[in-house]
Amino acid sequence: MVEGTKVLGEALAAGARVESVYVDRSAGPEEEAVVARAADAGSRVFDLAPGVLERVAGTVTPQALLAVVATVDVPLEQIDVAGPALVVVCADVRDPGNAGTVLRSAEASGAAAVVFCEGSVDLYNPKTVRASAGAVFHVPVVAGPSPADALDALGGLGLRRLGTVARDGVAYTDTDLRGPTALVLGNEATGLPPSVEGHLDGLVTIPMAGRSESLNVGMAAAVLCFEAARQRRAPAALTHA
Numbered sequence: 001m002v003e004g005t006k007v008l009g010e011a012l013a014a015g016a017r018v019e020s021v022y023v024d025r026s027a028g029p030e031e032e033a034v035v036a037r038a039a040d041a042g043s044r045v046f047d048l049a050p051g052v053l054e055r056v057a058g059t060v061t062p063q064a065l066l067a068v069v070a071t072v073d074v075p076l077e078q079i080d081v082a083g084p085a086l087v088v089v090c091a092d093v094r095d096p097g098n099a100g101t102v103l104r105s106a107e108a109s110g111a112a113a114v115v116f117c118e119g120s121v122d123l124y125n126p127k128t129v130r131a132s133a134g135a136v137f138h139v140p141v142v143a144g145p146s147p148a149d150a151l152d153a154l155g156g157l158g159l160r161r162l163g164t165v166a167r168d169g170v171a172y173t174d175t176d177l178r179g180p181t182a183l184v185l186g187n188e189a190t191g192l193p194p195s196v197e198g199h200l201d202g203l204v205t206i207p208m209a210g211r212s213e214s215l216n217v218g219m220a221a222a223v224l225c226f227e228a229a230r231q232r233r234a235p236a237a238l239t240h241a
Contacts, residue, residue: 001066001067001068001069001124001126001129002047002066002067002068002069002126002129002130002147003057003062003063003066003126003129003130003204004063004065004130005030005031005033005063005065005093005135006133007130007132007134008038008039008065008067008069008127008134009020009034009134010080010134010135010138011067011134011137011180012034012037012038012041013134013137014072014137014138014185015039015094015150016069016070016072016090016137016199017069017097018038018041018043018067018069018070018071018093019043019044019066019067019068019069019070019110020044020045020046020067020068021038021039021043021044021045021046021065021066021067021068021182022045022046022048022052022053022065022066022067023046023047023048023051023064024047024048024049024050024052024053024063024064024065025034025066026046027048027064027065028064028240031063031064031065031156032119033101036066038099043050043067045178049163052072053065053066054071058141059112062147069137071124071205072137072141073091073123073141073142073143073144074140074141075143076115076141076142076153076154077153078140079104079112079113079142080112080113080125080140081112081113081154081157081158081159081180082152082182083165083177083180083231083234084179084181085112085113085159085180085181086106086109086110086111086112086177086180086181086182086183086225086228086229087111087112087113087114087115087116087154087159087181087183088102088106088111088113088115088182088221088225089114089115089117089147089150089151089154089161089182089183089184089185089186090102090114090115090116090117090183091117091119091120091150091184091185091186091187091192091193091195091196092117092119092120092121092147092182092187092190092192093116093161093185093186093187093188093217094120094121094122094127094187094188095121095128095188095216095217095218096097096122096125096128097119097127097128097131097218098131098188098216098217098218098219099120099121099123099125099131099132100127100128100130100132100133100135100136100218101131101218101219101222102185102217102218102221103128103131103132103135103136103139103141103222104113104132104133104135104222105218105221105222105225105226106221107132107134107135107138107139107181108135109225109226109228109229110141110227110229110232111113111139111225113139113140113141113142114139114140114141114142115141115142115145115154116141116142116151117144117145117146117147117150118144118145120164122180123136123141123143123192123219132219141183146195147184147195147196147199148195148196148199149174150177150201151182151184152195152199154182155182155199155201157180158180159167159180159181159182159198160179160180160182160201160202161181161183161184161200161201161202162175162181162184162195162200162201162202162203162204163182163184163186163192163196163200163202163204163206164180164184164185164186164192164203164205164206164224165186165191165192165204166191166203166205166214167205168203168205169203169204169205170182170203170204170205171204171205171207172204172206172223172224172227173227175202175204176231177232178228178231179229180227181241183197183204183221183224183228185201185217185221186217188215188216188217189210205233206220206223
């Protein structure tokens with residue numbers, strides 16, 4: 001389920017199959033325009049009486065439309081890891097808002113894919129979809145493998161697997177992220193799950209200068225993904241691995 005013109009528009013732009021759209025009669029020109037796009041693409045459109053959306057939407061003040069969109073996840077073996085691919089792996093990431101931020105950061109930084117391992121939040125949780133701002137439709141997503149299986153597969157494809165930890169890892173600015181890399185993000189409270197032990201090639205840390213012990217996982221993903229993007233734009237600037 002997607003809510004609002006922004007996310008529905010991104011789903012249509014990505015070519016996702018929009019099965020049905022539900023529109024409140026109070027919808028304005030912006031909503032009507034994206035509904036027309038959906039109808040032209042073959043979606044069924046249903047007009048709702050006032051007050052219906054408020055009873056079924058997941059937000060306190062819902063937007064004037066909801067839509068049902070086909071799932072978009074792909075098998076792990078179908079992701080394209082040609083070149084210096086960056087893959088983000090969520091291992092036991094539970095907060096849907098953080099998961100959406102991970103998707104948004106990964107897509108914006110040019111990541112090849114995001115993997116949601118078993119034990120992580122449902123990729124299609126409505127809050128995750130909203131927080132992704134439509135990125136879930138633009139970056140390849142994989143759902144369901146165990147952390148060990150996912151990391152073994154990515155290692156077999158030639159990716160260096162780096163676990164993210166609050167301390168005792170190599171500082172992210174001292175880590176070479178230019179080559180094929182899988183960044184592994186753990187649980188918001190407890191960090192990486194024990195099941196990833198033996199399936200990592202190294203650990204990376206974002207040093208804290210203030211009193212905070214760590215960033216939340218969504219913020220950490222943004223920092224690391226864009227550091228990887230920076231290094232790949234100017235590889236000569238990195239003088240140590």
